[in-house]
Amino acid sequence: MKKEVLKVLSNEKLTETIFEMRLSGSSPMLPGQFVELLIPGFSLRRPFSVAEYDKGILTIIYKVMGRGTEEMTTIKKNTKIDTLTGLGRGFSLSGSEHPLLIGGGIGIAPLIYLARVLYEREKSVKILLCGRCNNDLIKQEEIGKYGEVFFATDDGSCGFKGNALEAAQSLFKQTDHYYACGPMPMLKALATNNKKGELSLEAHMGCGFGACMGCSIQTTDGPKRVCKEGPVFQAGEVIF
């Protein structure tokens, strides 16, 4: 963890409710790790997964969910943001030659960086992007560069019509390890069905670096903090 002042390079709309912010000045980040931004006017920091990282430049992709993320959309280029970087432990990067990445909604964000790193390590990467409709499936092209991409939408507007678990069933057969990020019900369904994977979880956070116990989940190995031992957990250890 480092406390750093990052500078906004850009803050652009990707869809009606999803934005991409690029920030410079960040210490190195691993796929699956997250940062916490202090948005002026708000008491607690907002946590976001790293969606890309390259030579000090950090990208986050965020969805407008409440008043904090709404305020974020108004942040201008060159604004300086008090940030905690390098938070949490990321995804394991070795162990599987045929990984499957499953992203649901804004949960796609951390998989972009993960996909690139696995691709650069010459893994054969498959990626399943899930959402309610085509609009949710962000960054399709970019992700396509790193592996074979599959789609699933609730309304069938893109790819398979159905939920993540249904879409994953056939892909599970072709992989020995999956990485998933998305809404809790999706993660629960996946983990119940297949324990050979890793899940990136969310929790309301008091601190983001292990001090407050605000984010502790129950695991087969006792309580663990999403912000410190996580946000990535083994699919088999999380008690839902």
Next chain:
Amino acid sequence: MKKEVLKVLSNEKLTETIFEMRLSGSSPMLPGQFVELLIPGFSLRRPFSVAEYDKGILTIIYKVMGRGTEEMTTIKKNTKIDTLTGLGRGFSLSGSEHPLLIGGGIGIAPLIYLARVLYEREKSVKILLCGRCNNDLIKQEEIGKYGEVFFATDDGSCGFKGNALEAAQSLFKQTDHYYACGPMPMLKALATNNKKGELSLEAHMGCGFGACMGCSIQTTDGPKRVCKEGPVFQAGEVIF
């Protein structure tokens, strides 16, 4: 009273602890009236007398006293400030042909605008500037344009050595009406000695426009609000 967003044109150091800020976009202000600035990060507005006003451009002169005024010194050109303008009732501008203006310390600020307006109305203006030392006697040159200026300092570093009342004694004889602004003990001494004048008072304010009764003083005519019936009162009516 108007709620307006003013733009900072300049914010410059006059002495070690006194600054001058010029703001554009203000509705007309009368001498003795005040404005309230909302400084980001602070809950209550800060009240300041108008030190000059000309065609929408408002000048305030402020002394660093605590954390709010300290923060103000860091405000940059072009910053927009949420301001209440046109607060309070100002000095009476007619009635005397030979007015005497007495300013103590930062209390000199509102007398600059007052001096100019009286001068333009062709009054024969005398101005007594008082302070602990020469450094306190700001804007000597500017004020000099509007009338005959006298000085008094506690340490004798400029003009008469002594306090405002002592220095005023001989000048009182040459005037039928005085205007005073400065520390409470000075105003009390003047008013006790000579009732033919007006005093501009200060008080901690909850609102600045008459809603909270936070600033009520006792007068011979019952309680009056510094922010609404004041900040200028008849020397004879204030109960100290």
Next chain:
Amino acid sequence: METEKISLGTQLFGYQLDNPIIPASGTFGFGYEFADYYDINILGSISLKGTTKEARYGNPLPRIAECPSGMINAIGLQNPGVEKVRTEELSKLKRYYSKKVIANVGGHSFEEYVYVSSAFNDSESVLAVELNVSCPNVKGGGLVFGNDPEVLGRLVKEVKKSCTKPLIVKLSPNVKDISEMAISAESNGADAISAINTLLGMRIDLKTRKPVISVGKGGYSGKGVFPVAVKMVNDIFKAVSIPIIGMGGISSSYDVIEMMMAGARCVMVGTANLIDPYACKEIIEELPITMKKLGICNLSEIVGCASI
């Protein structure tokens, strides 16, 4: 959802309020001065400055201290006395405001509360009397009426005997259990509860090394008290069935909705008026937009919905 279909109306004691926004006592004077800034007829009602039997100057200055997220006041109930309020202030206000208002009553003894609250019996423009029970009981040795349920119950019963207007009892948050107080007020005849009054607070001037406020302590209000107010309003909601007027730190339409979800039928806005004289106007204008965003058609559907 169409913004036009959104309804802000609510009822209090059978009287229709156009919206649930009421400036809180002590932060809006006697109302008429705000008519210089906007048409105050947009307000649901107005709670007037706390009124006592005799005119009061209140506490020496300073009476105000800033806090990181609000302010402390110790005005000490400055007011011109009930006679002047009833005759002069109410009729001045009537020139600018055509709806009914709430008379806020302070007192330092049982007798004073009874006297002042029944003085409004014949004031047509008074919708209800709001009893501020946070004042110290001078005759009772400085004890506060507002933190002993038994004493509060007796006070409410006494006042109800002679005051013919609906009675709102305004509770202090400086208690061990506010629902106990609400229950005592309700069972002794209160027609509504308003809450919260200010939390006791103190600031010190680091240069003089003395309290900022002349009398040492005062009442803390503003954004910083909002979570405490929401919790207490919800406690009261679960304890009584009379309507609740919620307040404490409200400064936006979001806060209004949160307070109503906690259990408030309408809300009062206090400190926000002091920092921004247009606060109530802005909240009233924002409210339908925020309701639309949140899918709320009718405010009555959300009152107390957050109770678990």
Next chain:
Amino acid sequence: METEKISLGTQLFGYQLDNPIIPASGTFGFGYEFADYYDINILGSISLKGTTKEARYGNPLPRIAECPSGMINAIGLQNPGVEKVRTEELSKLKRYYSKKVIANVGGHSFEEYVYVSSAFNDSESVLAVELNVSCPNVKGGGLVFGNDPEVLGRLVKEVKKSCTKPLIVKLSPNVKDISEMAISAESNGADAISAINTLLGMRIDLKTRKPVISVGKGGYSGKGVFPVAVKMVNDIFKAVSIPIIGMGGISSSYDVIEMMMAGARCVMVGTANLIDPYACKEIIEELPITMKKLGICNLSEIVGCASI
């Protein structure tokens, strides 16, 4: 005044603290993890996470809700149980921190408080035990130990019989009169008072229309509680003569000085650590500069100076 002549030192139970800054319980874990961020030996002492007899997971998520000027938590005393704390956590901390620490003790019955607080009798690195009396008394029907002076007095007396460490009683602000509680603690043997614990608060999620916190309410802390804390510390200062450890919303060296002027001998910093992991370090570095500005040579000269 020379910055070098400024002294930050203070004494607690005869033990010399290099400065009055102590991270508050529950906001600094068991301390050692902060050693990754800075040399924690600069801290006056550390108050450890609240400890109970058995390991506890605490409340379901979400346990955290944001407030305009602070936060609400309902962790529910997650901790690994006193045995592990005494053996593992304390020895891990010892590797990074050479000074003595404060063991914070929670409990849901008289027996549990007595058991846990005396479990530290032989822990050399424990300077004192801090009794968190805001926990509900499960056996006593959910009543809280911390809001009835008589019950609190009995608890303190019981604990003092077997706990050989100096005893700090940490008071809850959710009471009618905190000085009553402090007097009861003192007269039953408490060696110091710490205050304030969190204020009860609630936030509602406007989209789900339910409380943010899984269990509904929680404890409000952070900048917004500062004026309440200053007032209560001052009330306690006027009521008792044992030392007071002041806390509640402290986030700068100015706040430290204000809390000490209200009556605190040393202070604890809580929520500020969560928003800025370097908060305590920054405050300790700022403190001599601020003291110089204000003409304070020695912190002991200002303790309680604002009492009027």
